[in-house]
Amino acid sequence: MLIATWNVNSIKSRIDLATRWLQEARPDLVCLQEIKCVDEAFPRAEIEALGYNVAVHGQKSYNGVAILSRAPIEDVVMRLPGDDADEHARYVEVVVSTDRGAVRVGCIYLPNGNPAPGPKYDYKLGWMERLRRHAAERLALEEAFVLAGDFNVIPAPKDAKRPDAWVDDALFLPETRAAWRRLIALGLTDALRAADENGGVYTFWDYQAGAWQKDHGIRIDHLLLSPQAADRLLAVRVDRHVRSWERPSDHVPVVIELAA
DNA sequence: ATGGCGCATACGATGCGA
Numbered sequence: 001m002l003i004a005t006w007n008v009n010s011i012k013s014r015i016d017l018a019t020r021w022l023q024e025a026r027p028d029l030v031c032l033q034e035i036k037c038v039d040e041a042f043p044r045a046e047i048e049a050l051g052y053n054v055a056v057h058g059q060k061s062y063n064g065v066a067i068l069s070r071a072p073i074e075d076v077v078m079r080l081p082g083d084d085a086d087e088h089a090r091y092v093e094v095v096v097s098t099d100r101g102a103v104r105v106g107c108i109y110l111p112n113g114n115p116a117p118g119p120k121y122d123y124k125l126g127w128m129e130r131l132r133r134h135a136a137e138r139l140a141l142e143e144a145f146v147l148a149g150d151f152n153v154i155p156a157p158k159d160a161k162r163p164d165a166w167v168d169d170a171l172f173l174p175e176t177r178a179a180w181r182r183l184i185a186l187g188l189t190d191a192l193r194a195a196d197e198n199g200g201v202y203t204f205w206d207y208q209a210g211a212w213q214k215d216h217g218i219r220i221d222h223l224l225l226s227p228q229a230a231d232r233l234l235a236v237r238v239d240r241h242v243r244s245w246e247r248p249s250d251h252v253p254v255v256i257e258l259a260a
Numbered sequence: 261a262t263g264g265c266g267c268a269t270a271c272g273a274t275g276c277g278a
Contacts, residue, residue, distance in 0.1 A: 009277085010267055034277085036268065061268050062276070112277060152278075171278065206278065207265035218278080250266080250278080 001028040001098055001258050003105065005148035005221055007204075007251035011035040011066070014249055015043045021242055022050050027255060028070050029096060031107035033150045035064035042066065059089035065107045065149070071096040080108075082130035090127070100232065100260040104138065108149035113170030121170050124152070128179040136186050138226070144258070145226035147188065150251065152220055153180045155190065158199025159219035171220060188224040191256045195236040203238055204251045212243055221254050232259040 004027040008014040011032065022030070030052075035042060039058040047054055052068040057078045067073070073094045080091040093106040108131065113124030131147075138145050154172040157163035166172035184190060192201060202217025211217065225233060235257040242252045 013267065034267090114276095114278065166278090169278070204278070208278095209262090209264050211265095220278080247266095 001103075001260065002255055003027065003029045003031075003146055003148065003223065003258065004253045004255040005031040005033070005107070005150070005223055006253040007033040007109070007150040007221060007249060009034050009249040009251065010037070011043060012037055012041065013247070015046055017242070017245055017248065019046055019050060020245070021239070021253060022047075022052075022068075025239065025253065025255065029105060030068040030253075031105065031148045032066045032068065033064075033107070033109035035066050036061060037064060055092055055094050057089045057092040063089045063109055065089060065092045065109050067092055067094050067105060067107050069094065069096050071098065080127070080130050081134055083126070086127075098260060100144075102143060103229070103258070104141075104143050104145045106138070106145070106147045106149075108147065108151065110150060110152045112152050113176070116168070116170040116173055124170060125175060125179060128176075128183070132179070132183050132186065135183060135188065135224075139186055139188070142228060143226065144229040144232065146229050146256075147224040148222070150220060151180070151222050153177065153222075154218050154220055155180055155193070155222075156199070159202075161200075161202065161214075161216045161218070166218070171218070183224070187227060189227075189230040189233070191223040191225055191230075191233060191236045192219070192238070192254065194230070194233065201238055202240070203254055205243055207250050221251055223254060223256050229258060233257075234259055
């Protein structure tokens with residue numbers, strides 16, 4: 001099965017692009033971030049017409065996540081535990097059934113955290129600690145579990161074309177990468193890193209400064225796999241050609257293939 | 261070397277992103 005993650009930067013502005021990509025790539029399950037609309041405004045009909053079930057956790061103007069799945073969606077979770085005062089729509093999790101058993105998928109839009117230091121950076125680090133605790137709970141279930149989304153973390157210098165441009169940025173600060181390593185250390189596999197140790201593979205290019213034309217990209221969209229999911233990993237790819245389509249998102253889809 | 265964009269809201273200008 002094909003599982004993808006894609007920060008679309010507004011699903012309403014991107015619906016034609018999104019349906020074009022869905023028809024081309026034919027993924028079985030897609031985690032979307034930054035849909036930037038309330039649940040009622042999500043273009044559900046256009047997506048369902050392509051054969052997908054939809055779980056939406058929307059928010060006005062900002063954030064918002066959704067999961068699209070060809071298989072029926074079971075057991076939806078709409079929030080990341082650990083802070084009842086957190087109103088941002090940044091987490092949705094589902095379980096779907098496959099021929100090889102159930103797969104649990106968490107879709108995250110991890111806070112950007114800039115400017116750092118400051119309250120936004122504190123929020124990011126707090127969110128990452130909540131995510132670590134939640135991931136630990138899910139790993140204890142010993143299921144096939146995929147944690148996918150826009151992590152807003154550049155894991156290593158080789159994940160940026162110009163790492164020196166990011167040294168003071170919330171996406172790349174030492175504390176951010178340390179929190180990332182604590183997450184990985186639970187026993188999660190970074191799917192793209194497992195498939196390619198070399199680096200130079202990016203998932204985001206800023207709209208500004210000709211970043212795309214110069215390939216000034218960063219890798220911040222990730223799929224992390226539990227051991228039971230990693231055992232089934234067959235392939236990983238980044239659909240970077242989508243960045244050259246008309247009116248693109250600044251992120252592109254990342255896709256993994258799991259056995260059966 | 262520098263600066264360069266795009267979205268939502270609202271209809272001008274600001275917040276936000278990365």
